[in-house]
Amino acid sequence: MPERPFPAIAQNILKIEEEIKNINEDIDNYAKTSIPALKSVKNTIAENSDFNKAVLNTSGKFEDTVMLLEAYVPENKEKKLTEFLNENPTLYVKENPTLKDNIPVLLKNNKFSRLFEPIGKLFSLPTYSELDLTACFAPFFMLFFGFCLGDAGYGLLFLTGAGLFKLKAEDNIKPLLSLVQFLGLATIIFGAISGTFFGINLIQTDIKLFADIKTLFLNPDNMFNLALVLGAVQIIFGMLIKMINRIKQFGFKYSLATVGWLIIFAGTAIFTVLSMKEILNTNIILYAILSLGSFFILIFSDPKINVFARIGKGLWDMYSTVTGIFGDLLSYIRLFALGLSSAVLGFVINDIAIQILGSASVTRHIFFVVFLLFGHTLNILIASLGSFVHPMRLTFVEFYKNAGFVGGGKEYKPFEKQNIKS
Amino acid sequence: MSTAVILAYTGIALMIALAGIGSAIGVSSGGNASIGALKKNDEAFGKYMLLSALPGTQGLYGFAGFFIINAKLSTFIVDGVMVLTMYQGVAVFAAGLALGFVGLMSGIKQGSVCANGIAGIGSGYDIFGKTMVLAVFPELYAIIAFAAAFLISAGL
Structure with missing residues (x-):
């Protein structure tokens, strides 16, 4: 018991x-x-x-x-x-800082480009005397992201997903969600240009709705050229910024070598377009552009030293810039290849899913849906990681180099009241 | 089966296999470094994971290249038999060789860049963004090789 x-x-x-x-x-x-x-x-x-x-x-x-x-x-x-x-009883002296002081920087951007500040900070802040390039790379970054992901369906997911999430999100992550929305918008645009929707190739399918506008989609060859053109535009834009920056920092004389490069590249680009349209057919203008540009590059390579030393330095600059620019431009091919590979993988997922649907299994409908969801989620994750990192490299390496961005500024972190949310 | 067909499919095998091996080794380096770094600083797991995933793309380029070329090759089937000229066979073999080898090396080397970055973040340095930028340097060449494979397949 x-x-x-x-x-x-x-x-x-x-x-x-x-x-x-x-x-x-x-x-x-x-x-x-x-x-x-x-x-x-x-x-x-x-x-x-x-x-x-x-x-x-x-x-x-x-x-x-x-x-x-x-x-x-x-x-x-x-x-x-x-x-x-x-x-308060304080004795104080007010002074404007000189450029020799290591002055901390506080970025001032408009509503749109402020969203891209965290991306710029991943590399480096500008020094106090430099231009802040955030506003200059923001539109390019957006376009490049869209180019790499290049699927209108994925873009639509980004746009609506971030939009819905924004309703419930806390204030401090709202800018991030807006950034995602802008990137999604660019993705929709490039998905529409290349004709890709959730991996479905709109050029090759026979959907009546798209029959009339089919010719408007760009085929891969044209996308290849578009990537190079976007690259050329960004590089020339970068040089323009370099010119402005040098005028602002050192004076007009120091910007003339960059002006020479601008004359050569922008001039050659315009000449090529005009001669392809057969408006111009003499090469004399091209030679004139090249010699005028070279003159500036050779004579104003470094205004501090004597003329002969300048010509020597100018020749070296010419060699390194020409080979450098060529490499920079080719680097933009990645936009095309990444866009193509994410589209191909999306297509593969659809292809396998359709084969599952065609099988004799009873549960094929469930597997079809599960596979589509799983496959596209995976593709979105991998492709958007690549689409984020590669435009970042184009910005920090190709664009910053041609824009003469040095960076290394100190962030302005004021002594202020803490605002930890309770 | 003609020599051209054998050459073409050997090329495809090299493309998928070598690029895939490169990625597998690369992501493993990243994963190993992450586990080491987790012991020091387990709050940055998200960053470790993103960096570890970066070398995963080479294998995908190999696969995407296979898919493009495979779609192209299937158009050469006449009455159930694939008919390739020697030129086409060699072209596909070359595309596979190029993409395969570049994918292999760039995957491995990208993995080691990422691993170093992860170790650095684990030790408390703020180098996430910089590592990402540096890590995509070696990847460019795999992308170029993929673009070349695409152009070769378009020219068949």
């Missing part, structure tokens, strides 16, 4: 279970009130630590009777700071 009867034990179990439930509820309630409290404590600690850091960065003058703190403030916040300093 057991020591206690069975009903008593069962009663005991029920009682203990009730107790466990109560304890769990208590813990939940505790968490509900304590997590915000912990967060606010964390906030205070972070603020104190920032404050102490600022204090530690002061240097003592006159045997530590005066503490000196140097800091930068953006122009639009200067007034507020001055007011604060006047209200």
